[in-house]
Amino acid sequence: xxxxxxxxxxxxxxxxxxxxxxxxxxxxxxxxxxxxxxxxxxxxxxxxxxxxxxxxxxxxxxxxxxxxxxxxxxxxxxxxxxxxxxxxxxxxxxxxxxxxxxxxxxxxxxxxxxxxxxxxxxxxxxxxxxxxxxxxxxxxxxxxxxxxxxxxxxxxxxxxxxxxxxxxxxxxxxxxxxxxxxxxxxxxxxxxxxxxxxxxxxxxxxxxxxxxxxxxxxxxxxxxxxxxxxxxxxxxxxxxxxxxxxxxxxxxxxxxxxxxxxxxxxxxxxxxxxxxxxxxxxxxxxxxxxxxxxxxxxxxxxxxxxxxxxxxxxxxxxxxxxxxxxxxxxxxxxxxxxxxxxxxxxxxxxxxxxxxxxxxxxxxxxxxxxxxxxxxxxxxxxxxxxxxxx
Numbered sequence: 001x002x003x004x005x006x007x008x009x010x011x012x013x014x015x016x017x018x019x020x021x022x023x024x025x026x027x028x029x030x031x032x033x034x035x036x037x038x039x040x041x042x043x044x045x046x047x048x049x050x051x052x053x054x055x056x057x058x059x060x061x062x063x064x065x066x067x068x069x070x071x072x073x074x075x076x077x078x079x080x081x082x083x084x085x086x087x088x089x090x091x092x093x094x095x096x097x098x099x100x101x102x103x104x105x106x107x108x109x110x111x112x113x114x115x116x117x118x119x120x121x122x123x124x125x126x127x128x129x130x131x132x133x134x135x136x137x138x139x140x141x142x143x144x145x146x147x148x149x150x151x152x153x154x155x156x157x158x159x160x161x162x163x164x165x166x167x168x169x170x171x172x173x174x175x176x177x178x179x180x181x182x183x184x185x186x187x188x189x190x191x192x193x194x195x196x197x198x199x200x201x202x203x204x205x206x207x208x209x210x211x212x213x214x215x216x217x218x219x220x221x222x223x224x225x226x227x228x229x230x231x232x233x234x235x236x237x238x239x240x241x242x243x244x245x246x247x248x249x250x251x252x253x254x255x256x257x258x259x260x261x262x263x264x265x266x267x268x269x270x271x272x273x274x275x276x277x278x279x280x281x282x283x284x285x286x287x288x289x290x291x292x293x294x295x296x297x298x299x300x301x302x303x304x305x306x307x308x309x310x311x312x313x314x315x316x317x318x319x320x321x322x323x324x325x326x327x328x329x330x331x332x333x334x335x336x337x338x339x340x341x342x343x344x345x346x347x348x349x350x351x352x353x354x355x356x357x358x359x360x361x362x363x364x365x366x367x368x369x370x371x372x373x374x375x376x377x378x379x380x381x382x383x384x385x386x387x388x389x390x
Contacts, residue, residue: 004117004126006176008133010169011110015134017165018103019141020148020158023243026222027229028155029096032089039346041093042222045100046342052105053336060112066173069109073170076102080163084156100342108335115320129258131313135250142247146240197333205378206318209272211337212372213311216279218338218345219365220304223358231358233292242294246301249309257313269379271314276372278307284366287359318379 021028029038052059059068075098082095114130148157197204228234234242260266282303289296319334352361 002117003176004114006172007110007113007117008130010172010176011114011130012133012137013165013169013172014106014110016137016141017162017169018107019138020145020162020165021099022221023142023225023239024145024149024155024158025096025100027225029092030226032092037350038226039222039350041096042100042218042346043343045097046339048097049101049104049339050336050343052101053108053339056108065109065112069106070170070173072102072106072109073166073173076106077163077166077170080159080166083159084163104335104338111335126258129255131258131316132251132254135247135254135309139244139247139251142243143240146236146243149236201378202380203319203322205375206315206322207334207337208375209311209315209372209379210319210334211341212276212369213308213315214338214341215345216283216308216365216369218341219349219361222346223349223361224301227358227361228297232290232297234294234297238292238294242298242301245298246305249302249306250312253306253309254313257310258317261314261317268314268318269376272311272318272379273373273376275307275310275312275314276369276376279304279311280307280366280369282307283362283369286362287366290359 026038026042029041033041063071079095079098079102082091083099086092086095114126144161145158148161149155197207225239228239228242229236257271261268261271282300285300286304289300348364349361352364356364
């Protein structure tokens with residue numbers, strides 16, 4: 001098996017580890033904090049993640065990518081042990097924060113492995129396949145999660161399975177990537193990076209588009225399970241089926257979108273615009289559905305992720321067509337958008353709940369997604385060199 005295929009397999013395992021607990025974390029945390037304030041813990045984790053990603057170039061130069069990711073996995077497993085064994089709210093909260101932070105940082109390291117072992121001539125296929133493989137894990141996880149919750153002992157069993165997968169991931173990484181030669185990672189001060197983005201408006205635009213996508217995910221992952229269980233009245237068995245259908249577009253569209261971009265040179269900006277239009281309409285409709293119809297919710301949520309899958313694939317391909325592996329600071333900024341979104345999204349949601357009923361959250365989310373059309377025109381069709389002026 002080639003090294004890139006080994007990284008694909010490791011990425012699938014780790015994504016499965018993340019996705020198993022992703023949709024139950026918020027509900028699990030309501031045992032120690034009110035549902036209206038669950039976002040605070042997500043915000044704290046996101047701020048810490050944001051800081052660590054901002055220092056990623058220094059960490060990579062100090063430890064190297066392989067060593068760094070192994071330490072992160074160790075911390076990740078320790079956090080899961082805390083979630084599994086402790087009844088202390090403070091220990092549970094700290095364990096969740098460590099788990100969430102290390103999840104993001106391990107994904108960042110996997111990005112570097114993918115970029116290192118991939119062929120730049122088939123970037124669409126590489127990233128389309130990578131997203132398809134990792135999103136397959138996301139699609140499988142709801143049914144597994146629902147089964148574990150209803151038949152095998154609840155939330156703790158989910159974290160035990162996640163721990164087992166993290167152990168397998170660590171062993172696989174040790175054996176699969178025995179030697180890894182790090183590139184000379186470029187460390188760029190914040191002000192210089194800001195200046196770079198101002199000169200290269202298309203990189204700023206794709207970064208902001210990624211922020212909006214991660215903002216959408218942050219809102220949906222944290223609040224959709226709470227809304228469907230506590231306000232609509234669906235069971236976890238129903239949600240397991242709905243979420244599996246909901247996540248199918250990431251598996252269905254990831255590779256085809258990548259191949260279409262490679263072979264037919266379809267404008268990535270066009271695909272991103274189409275994706276956002278689908279997201280906006282379907283997300284808006286969620287505010288007006290108050291029935292516990294499994295079929296209706298499955299269709300609507302399927303459409304939200306159809307749009308998101310198109311945006312995710314096209315934006316990832318666009319970014320990696322313009323950024324090199326050693327430009328870790330650019331990758332850091334791009335990936336910073338996930339924790340930034342996790343800081344801002346719960347904060348906005350908390351404010352929404354002060355003034356509006358829960359269901360209005362999705363209408364407001366749809367309105368926020370409209371801002372994507374300010375950034376899409378700044379994207380380039382052809383790959384033009386970056387204006388570094390160094």
